[in-house]
Amino acid sequence: MLDLINFVALSGVFNVLFFWYASTKMKSKADPVKTLVVSFVFSIPLSFLLIGVYTTMLIYAAKTGANEDAMWEYMEQEELQ
Incomplete structure (x- = not known):
């Protein structure tokens, strides 16, 4: 869980840093506060996606009786195939 939060x-x-840097390269300079808000808006879908994947994994683990470490190992094996 801590890895996901990190x-x-x-x-x-x-x-945040990407949008802030990109705003400095634009011909019309963007407001740093607006740039910060836009960067957070773009981060929200990624956060929901990661939360959804992790929650689905934990629900499946609870149904099958596996623990979190076993689920991560299972996902890594599926990824390698």
């Missing part, structure tokens, strides 16, 4: 936080920080 990933969401890092993606949010990346979006």
Whole structure:
């Protein structure tokens, strides 16, 4: 869970910095506050996607009686195939 929270936080920080940098390269300078708001708006769908995947994984783990570590291992094996 902590890895997921860190990933969401890092993606949010990346979006903020990216939009802020992009606003400095535009011909018409953007307002930093508006840029910050736009970057948060773009971070929200990513956060919901990650929360949805993690929640689905935990519900499936509860139904099958597996723990969180077993589910991560299962997902990694499926990814390799």
